[in-house]
Amino acid sequence: MKQPSPALLLIVACSAEDVRRSSDMMMSSLPEKSVTTRFAVNLPEETGRHSTPWTDSSKVGDTIFYTRGRVITTVSINTDSVWTTRPPDRLTLGLPNGPFGLPPDSLCTLGYTGTTLPVVASSVLQRLERTRHCGARTVATIRRHMLKDSTGNLSVSATRTELATWPWPGVCSRVKDSTIIAFLIGDDVTATEWGPAPVATRLAQWDTIGSLIQARCPDAPVVIRALPTQLEPRSSWQWVTTAWAQYTGPRRHGTPEKFLATEVASAKRQRLGLVAGVNLLNGGCGPAETGRCLPDIPGTTLPGTKSNLYQMSAAEFIYYKTVAMSEPYVCASVDWSWGPNFRSDFHGRSEIRSAAKALAVTAARRQLADCVQR
Numbered sequence: 357m358k359q360p361s362p363a364l365l366l367i368v369a370c371s372a373e374d375v376r377r378s379s380d381m382m383m384s385s386l387p388e389k390s391v392t393t394r395f396a397v398n399l400p401e402e403t404g405r406h407s408t409p410w411t412d413s414s415k416v417g418d419t420i421f422y423t424r425g426r427v428i429t430t431v432s433i434n435t436d437s438v439w440t441t442r443p444p445d446r447l448t449l450g451l452p453n454g455p456f457g458l459p460p461d462s463l464c465t466l467g468y469t470g471t472t473l474p475v476v477a478s479s480v481l482q483r484l485e486r487t488r489h490c491g492a493r494t495v496a497t498i499r500r501h502m503l504k505d506s507t508g509n510l511s512v513s514a515t516r517t518e519l520a521t522w523p524w525p526g527v528c529s530r531v532k533d534s535t536i537i538a539f540l541i542g543d544d545v546t547a548t549e550w551g552p553a554p555v556a557t558r559l560a561q562w563d564t565i566g567s568l569i570q571a572r573c574p575d576a577p578v579v580i581r582a583l584p585t586q587l588e589p590r591s592s593w594q595w596v597t598t599a600w601a602q603y604t605g606p607r608r609h610g611t612p613e614k615f616l617a618t619e620v621a622s623a624k625r626q627r628l629g630l631v632a633g634v635n636l637l638n639g640g641c642g643p644a645e646t647g648r649c650l651p652d653i654p655g656t657t658l659p660g661t662k663s664n665l666y667q668m669s670a671a672e673f674i675y676y677k678t679v680a681m682s683e684p685y686v687c688a689s690v691d692w693s694w695g696p697n698f699r700s701d702f703h704g705r706s707e708i709r710s711a712a713k714a715l716a717v718t719a720a721r722r723q724l725a726d727c728v729q730r
Contacts, residue, residue, distance in 0.1 A: 451681055452493040452537055452688040453719035455636065457697055460486035466703065467716055468492065470690050472540060474499045481526045488535045495579065495631075495690065496527065497540040503565070509551030510558060515541075515565050519572065528573040537688055538577035538598055538631070538727050539569045545582040559590040566595030577687075577727040579631060584622035597728045598629035602692060603676055605639035605668070607648045612679040620685050629727035632680040633691040636673065637700050640666035650675075661698045670707040677715050687727035689719065 452470025454463070460483050463471065473483060473494040480496075487494050502518040505511035530536045542562050546555055553561070566578040579598035580587065587599055601619040609615040616632060623630045638660035641649035649655045656669040668676070681689050695702035702708060 450720040451686070451722035451724060452690070453677075453681065453716065454492070454690060455694045455703065456633070456690055456692045457694040459694075460490060460492075462694075463487060463490040463492045466709075467713070469716070469719065470494070470537075470688050471694075472497050472690060475522060475527075477521045477523060481523055484527070484530045484535055488530070488533070493535060493537045493688070495538045495540045495688070496530075496536045498542075498565075500543065503542065504550075507551075508549070510542075510553070510561055512561055512564050512568075516568055519568055522572075524572045528576070531573050531576045536576070538579045539573075540579050540581060541565045541569065541596070543581040545580060546586060556589050559587065563590065563593055563595050566593075566597075570595050575728070577629060579629075579727065581631075584619050584626060584628060584630065587626060587628070588622060593626060593628060596628070597730070598631060598687070599623050599626075600631045600633070601680075602633050602635055603639065603680065604635040605648075605672070605676075606641050606650050607646075608639075611650065612676045616679060616683055620683060623685065624729070627730040629687050629725075629729045630685055631688045631690060631727070632683065632686040633689055634668065634673070634676045634680065636668050636691050636702055637661050637693060637695065637698055638665040638667075639676070640668040640672055642666040661700065667700065667702055670705075670711040673708060673711045674714060678718060681715070681718055681722055684723070685725060685729075687725040 450469075454466075454468030454470040456472050457474075458466070458468060458471035460473070463469075463486075469492045471487075471492065471494050473480070473487065474497045476499075484494070484496075498515065498518065503510055503515050505514045527536070542565070544550075545558065545562060550558055562580055569576060569578050577597045578595060579600055580596055581600040581602070583601055584599040587593070587596075599619075599622075601616065601623075603609055603612050603615055612634075619632075620630060640658070640660065641653070641655035643655060643657045643666075646655070653671050653675050654669055655672060656667055658667040660666050677689065677691070680686060695704070703712075
């Protein structure tokens, strides 16, 4: 390559010196916090290079800074790894599946993807964040005693007072990103513990409580943990969107297929979505001598939470749950209940852990249904 003349080198050197002096004078007028960042790339000698002309300008106050130079680039790029990231705007799991009342930390360790979360204002946002971190969804629940007045009866006014304490902006954001799939506002709706009001009056109260949720988070699913057939005495639901079909074994409900078909038909008549689960702790058919078990689906002698009731066997767990999760209308499968809350080691049984893993595969492959069907 032809060497530049001494005269040209002298001109370039003088020009560079003038630029440095001008730069020093201008930089002295900049704020003290200005920072000049330099980037250096050390290229292997054997790597080919080429230059790309580069110019830029910037303005500080009434002064315009002009720069010109060259970008030194390589002619080859070695890619060591490739990866992508996706913002978690919305969970893309299959059917939410798991036991009622499972603590968020246990979601991570046991691999379940659905549960319920009683709302305590001071801790709910942290627990929801943990639930989402574990890749799960939950049903936010009004605590049972907060639904009652001082006399122990179901009360819209008492519920309104409780809901006023919730951190709604954060809670509603978890509805939008699908961490909360529904709000559970009531359980055992026909039980006498809610007061002496007729069932029709009580159902109207539940619907009004549903409106309190909808006023805070419009269009959020609102569920009552009651069979659709128990909700039919109310001719039309305005605010409650979803019922809950819990199968409590052949002793009480016959075959799971017949039970679910009846409840799905009722939910459709009322234009209600449907959560379906099983009674893990008291829904077993028991030992063979009881004569209550379905053919080829043996039970267990393990006691439930009450006398003459039994936990489900692994065979029952898989069969009953598979029936529930195979129904396309079902939007979540949450079971009663998390054993340790009732001094039961149901989820600690090795055969149940194995069954749960098999059911998790079925749930993950299930297309997600909507808990609002109107």
